[in-house]
């Protein structure tokens with residue numbers, strides 16, 4: 001039996017189990033991490049989560065974050081997860097700012113002093129930003145796919161493909177599209193067997209609410225529709241600017257089904273990157289016993305230390321739901 005201590009965490013209700021590498025046997029393999037993720041993330045028979053963040057404190061930088069989607073696939077980055085993993089590393093090291101190693105980039109995380117709420121907010125770096133279709137990967141004859149029609153997906157919508165560095169396909173849409181089944185149809189096609197996106201792709205639909213505010217709905221590769229996706233909201237902010245609906249270096253509020261975040265897209269010396277600012281909330285501490293051979297979990301224990309934090313988050317979430325209700329006539333898309 002493997003004893004696994006974990007924390008349940010979320011960023012905009014994109015929820016994860018955070019497991020410290022030090023609590024796993026040193027012989028724990030990559031394949032075992034995949035199996036553990038599928039078993040524990042199952043919302044019916046497991047604990048339930050969008051993925052697992054395997055975190056280490058220390059090493060070449062201040063810490064390491066490895067992200068597995070709920071289907072067991074590894075992703076190169078996770079923006080909402082990095083705020084939670086970054087918080088954990090900040091607290092363990094006692095530093096004000098840390099550098100976290102992710103699969104393809106070392107990224108900074110720092111505590112953000114949000115004046116309107118006591119909820120712990122974190123600012124994380126989303127970078128690099130890559131437009132070459134090969135970086136997603138995506139099959140295309142174009143040098144960049146920016147606001148292009150892709151007839152194999154839709155005769156009506158235009159799309160931008162960008163890796164940050166995990167892959168995103170983004171479309172700015174009308175309210176009608178955002179309330180329709182079109183999103184699922186397109187997202188499922190590019191995440192199934194298809195000739196264009198061999199590794200699948202995160203797909204986002206962006207609705208500009210008013211100057212300085214957008215709503216983003218994302219179907220995540222390896223998961224399905226989630227409440228929010230941090231890298232998707234960051235990439236969508238950049239796309240919003242590229243379509244002339246916002247400006248570089250200016251805060252943008254991004255609403256999602258689990259709350260809201262703020263982004264600032266930078267464009268300096270030919271390089272673009274995004275600051276993603278939002279909650280990194282701890283929900284509870286847990287412990288579970290796992291039989292890896294039989295793929296069984298037992299003796300799940302949960303300890304709730306963070307009730308105050310959760311209550312404050314619910315208030316923030318309520319504000320987002322009120323906005324979504326006023327725009328779309330329902331609290332959730």
Ligand SMILES: N[C@@H](CCC[C@H](N)C(=O)O)C(=O)O
Nearest residue numbers: 075078079080166229230231
């Ligand atoms: N939810 C994450 C992204 C997680 C990885 C993604 N599903 C992928 O496979 O690229 C975020 O907040 O960025």
